[in-house]
Amino acid sequence: MSKKHTTTPKIPTPAPDGCAAFIRKALPQVTGWLILLVSVCFFTGTYDSAHVKLTLMQIGVCTLLVLWAALKITEHKNPFTHQNLLFLTPLFVYLGWQTLSFLCFPYKLEAAEEFLRLLMYGGVSTLIACEFTAQDVRTLTNFMVATAWICLVYGLFQIANIWLPGVDLLPWHGFFGNRIFSTHANPNFFGAFIVFSSAIIGIQFAQTRKKSLLVLLAIGLIDLAFTESKGAWLAYAGMLVFAAFTYTNFMVNVRTHLSKFNLAALAVLLLAGAAAGVYSAKRFQSVSFRTYTWLSAFEMVKDSPILGTGPGSFKLVYPAYRRPQIFYIENAHNNETQHAENEILEQAATGGLVGLALGLWLLVALFWGTFKTLRAFPVEEEPRQWALLGYSAALMGLLIHSVVDISLHFASSGLLAAVFIGVILALTIPVVPSQPPTQTQAKYPRLLFLTRIVVALVLILAAGYAVREFYFVWRNMAVQTWGEGMLLFFAWSVLLGCIGALLYVHGKVLYKTTRLSVALLLLLCAASNVFFLRLFTANHYYSLGVALVQRGYADTSLGAFNDAIRRNPFLAEYRHYRANVFATTLNLTKHFSAERGDTDKARTDFDRAVDDFQYTLRHNPNHARLHQDIGQLYYSLGMRQLAAAQNDPSQMFLYQQLAHENFTLAQKALQKALALDPVNPDTYLILANMAVLRHDVTEAQHWVDTYYQGPKGVTEEEFLKHHRDNPQMQNMQMHINRLRATLQP
Structure with missing residues (x-):
């Protein structure tokens, strides 16, 4: 008789959860597009032409946080572990103190928008720190470089327009005379963008040796000269010195070209000091304005040294301390100074000396973690080393710039600061391997099916409402030049593109999820996005009312x-x-x-x-x-x-x-x-x-x-x-x- 052979049946491998996998792919893409859009978008149909940046940031961050919550619900996993809590504690303590300070401030309604923005930034940093991998950071870097190409090359068009009027067709050219600002709210904000984007571009060039990146760096320096931003030159030099110091002291197996780096850093530092001196002499009024503002802010600190006045309160409290000289310098009596022109003073004034100390603790922890991690990286993780060096230098440049400017308080720079903090944490927190969640069956399939239909209808209605609202905005805007026509074309393209992308992402999550709570989260996201859109259109109607009064x-x-x-x-x-x-x-x-x-x-x-x-x-x-x-x-x-x-x-x-x-x-x-x-x-x-x-x-x-x-x-x-x-x-x-x-x- 022949011997019978038996085979052991294979146990089927559980399928990974499709919803979680899709969200993990979507998070870095959504973040990257958010960085690009907030940096390049500008709209003259609102009283504040940069209000569109704030709206995009609010909608984008809300979408990211809802997707993150959906991911954690799907994975049934706590995002905070013993490994990452140690690194996140300074950030959480800082945000907690700021919340306490805000709750003690009597005029919360006017300060709420800026306080909410602070919490959003904290959410972005935490999300990136907890979820982003080295590959996700590379995705963000690619978006940063693409954004820099758009902003910096457009800056060349604004420079050319000085001598060849008409080269820049867009309607906002000449807002600041011969000072260029690209797609940012003013030349100082553009200067801040040049500083931190140059840090990332420079590190990418050092890593990849792509000559196109060297060209982009040169364009950035040309643009920087025409911003006439004193603080940006100082920040650029400080960023370069920090990068050189970190590179030569903490990068593993890197000791070559030390003298060249030191000489280059010294040369740029001297050049920056000279440029700042020249621009100070040309526009000494801005130096005087900052000096008197700082003196007034210091008086605020003395009157509330512990708790401060609360985040978002500076513009409400400062008028009681404003020096009379400011009115002569501005030659106006209805201007509103919203920030202290010095982030150290603003943190001390609004968060108290305790808030300032906690903020400094957060920064020291970030950079100390950066130095330790750079030394500990194995050779095979050199790309991760370069990324950490680039983002830490970018953050340092932005922080130095904030000592003489207010850019951190606006969406174009504030969001990027949050991203940089998150990336630094993501690259310093030890990576703990984890298994992806497996697909589960819905507990209540019929109820889930009905919920999907309702949520899908709400998402479509919200999209239709957004189109309708913007149509009314567009109807109020006269198109008299090619540039205004281009602006409206770009505006409609961005709007429809964002709506399409949100519908795709939300629709995919809605289709793949097996959890009712995830579907309901999408309803919350749609409601918040409509709310933020209404704030944007409100600013348009306010602008329209002001224009009618003036006429x-x-x-x-x-x-x-x-x-x-x-x-x-x-x-x-x-x-x-x-x-x-x-x-x-x-x-x-x-x-x-x-x-x-x-x-x-x-x-x-x-x-x-x-x-x-x-x-x-x-x-x-x-x-x-x-x-x-x-x-x-x-x-x-x-x-x-x-x-x-x-x-x-x-x-x-x-x-x-x-x-x-x-x-x-x-x-x-x-x-x-x-x-x-x-x-x-x-x-x-x-x-x-x-x-x-x-x-x-x-x-x-x-x-x-x-x-x-x-x-x-x-x-x-x-x-x-x-x-x-x-x-x-x-x-x-x-x-x-x-x-x-x-x-x-």
């Missing part, structure tokens, strides 16, 4: 301001401007008008203005123009009532009494305005004129003399000269002299 269509502008407030009811600035429009129209007939913002009762324009001013006072009481505008409102009403007294002798006493009451309220508001802005001549003129109307020559002379003397603490002759040579005040003095002569017996 003399005050009544027509109210519809645009109402649209802005409906889409973003949280920002006091929109209500403040609408209140000023009501103060201009000042229709004193009480009537109900939905077009003027009425919801439940009839009001006059005076009532509407007071309501909007009161809202602004509750949320931003230190705005320099706010008390001035309130005083002018009461003053205008008082003048109307004096005119009515002349026209109706039978009611003269009543009208005069009402005018006196409004003048009293105007004086209180204007004196508060003087505490915040003691330079504005309009304030003194109104106060003097009200005294003249009361025939109070002594008080009228007091206000004129006070203006002539100049604000307390101002001793600079160039500033005081503005007071002595003011023709309006000279006319007021002549008017007072005539009144004094008529009152003498």
